[in-house]
Amino acid sequence: MDFGFTAADEAFRSEAREWLVAHVDGSSDRRGWERTLGKSGWIGLGWPESGYGNRSATLTQQVAWAEEYARVGAPSRSGHIGENLLAPTLLAHGTEEQKSRFLPPVAAGDELWCQGYSEPGAGSDLAGVRTKAERGADGTYRVSGQKIWTSLAQEADWCFVLARSDPESRRHRGLSFLLVPMDQPGRIEVRPIRQMTGTSEFNEVFFDGACARAEHVVGGEGSGWRVAMSLLGFERGVSTLAQQIGFARELGRIVELAVATGAVRDSVVRERLVRQWAELRVMRWNALRTLGGSGDAGAPSVAKVLWGGWHQRLGELAMLVRGAAGAVGPGEWSASEPYELDESQRQFLFSRADTIYGGSDQIQRTIIAERVLGLPREPKGGAV
Numbered sequence: 001m002d003f004g005f006t007a008a009d010e011a012f013r014s015e016a017r018e019w020l021v022a023h024v025d026g027s028s029d030r031r032g033w034e035r036t037l038g039k040s041g042w043i044g045l046g047w048p049e050s051g052y053g054n055r056s057a058t059l060t061q062q063v064a065w066a067e068e069y070a071r072v073g074a075p076s077r078s079g080h081i082g083e084n085l086l087a088p089t090l091l092a093h094g095t096e097e098q099k100s101r102f103l104p105p106v107a108a109g110d111e112l113w114c115q116g117y118s119e120p121g122a123g124s125d126l127a128g129v130r131t132k133a134e135r136g137a138d139g140t141y142r143v144s145g146q147k148i149w150t151s152l153a154q155e156a157d158w159c160f161v162l163a164r165s166d167p168e169s170r171r172h173r174g175l176s177f178l179l180v181p182m183d184q185p186g187r188i189e190v191r192p193i194r195q196m197t198g199t200s201e202f203n204e205v206f207f208d209g210a211c212a213r214a215e216h217v218v219g220g221e222g223s224g225w226r227v228a229m230s231l232l233g234f235e236r237g238v239s240t241l242a243q244q245i246g247f248a249r250e251l252g253r254i255v256e257l258a259v260a261t262g263a264v265r266d267s268v269v270r271e272r273l274v275r276q277w278a279e280l281r282v283m284r285w286n287a288l289r290t291l292g293g294s295g296d297a298g299a300p301s302v303a304k305v306l307w308g309g310w311h312q313r314l315g316e317l318a319m320l321v322r323g324a325a326g327a328v329g330p331g332e333w334s335a336s337e338p339y340e341l342d343e344s345q346r347q348f349l350f351s352r353a354d355t356i357y358g359g360s361d362q363i364q365r366t367i368i369a370e371r372v373l374g375l376p377r378e379p380k381g382g383a384v
Contacts, residue, residue, distance in 0.1 A: 012057065081152065117228070119148060142211065148202075156182050165222060
């Protein structure tokens with residue numbers, strides 16, 4: 001399938017590649033990397049408006065940038081939540097004052113964001129939010145409650161929080177979308193969640209009367225559900241194609257390992273390797289087909305179901321190729337280093353969550369059934 005890159009797109013790709021090769025140095029300073037990107041205008045390429053310190057780029061140029069970023073193995077982004085989720089939401093629903101205040105620091109890589117959506121008992125069922133936002137006489141909101149699975153909360157300067165501003169409301173009604181500063185000692189506590197990999201990318205966040213200013217409510221009080229659903233539509237787009245380049249690199253390493261270990265002589269292993277390759281090609285074609293489209297309510301859910309299951313099976317395949325050696329760590333066990341994993345072991349364990357985070361497979365299939373296929377809605381008393 002020819003995506004139709006123009007000469008201008010290829011020139012943009014060359015510029016991006018040259019810049020990345022010159023600036024990617026393997027440093028672990030993720031905040032510093034965000035500022036490096038910001039200084040050259042590489043943050044906010046997909047924003048429909050320029051003038052916030054970002055450069056504008058066409059959809060195909062955004063794809064070129066994302067692909068080159070993945071190819072050079074550039075660092076994982078700390079600013080993607082602000083760039084790809086908050087910014088489009090503000091551009092769609094924010095006031096001019098909100099856009100002027102928050103978009104330039106995102107584009108510069110100076111302010112990092114996290115997302116306060118999921119709660120214990122209200123993960124995929126976002127309408128079950130119980131975090132409260134009580135408005136005082138001075139217009140300031142006091143936010144109290146708990147959020148969970150909050151990516152990068154330990155690094156973030158701000159959090160956009162979905163909270164119940166009408167205590168008498170239920171489900172989708174009476175919610176507000178608030179911008180909350182994270183630097184509030186005694187009012188906000190972040191607790192890292194240790195995963196099977198031994199790392200802690202996700203966190204619990206506890207709000208105990210945390211302050212949010214009245215002018216930092218996006219879309220107006222009580223419009224939180226509309227704003228939140230709009231934001232979810234921005235979660236999967238150009239980045240899907242770049243993600244697939246990373247997936248292809250992982251698959252390539254497993255193929256090389258299968259050849260080196262002789263596992264490729266097993267017909268079952270060969271069949272699974274070919275199947276993973278073919279499914280990855282199908283995912284790319286599907287992403288290209290839906291990229292930039294509108295009105296397809298099921299496209300994000302289809303993409304999530306496809307890649308979540310695919311990546312999880314890839315982790316399982318890595319262990320199959322490794323055989324018994326996959327159960328042995330890369331170093332000798334010690335009390336100071338009790339949980340050392342190699343790359344394929346970490347991939348296998350982390351990918352167990354691929355079909356859960358970002359909306360579980362069950363929820364995505366319900367969305368596809370109801371919004372695309374027109375099947376009867378889930379009964380109110382049933383599982384959501």
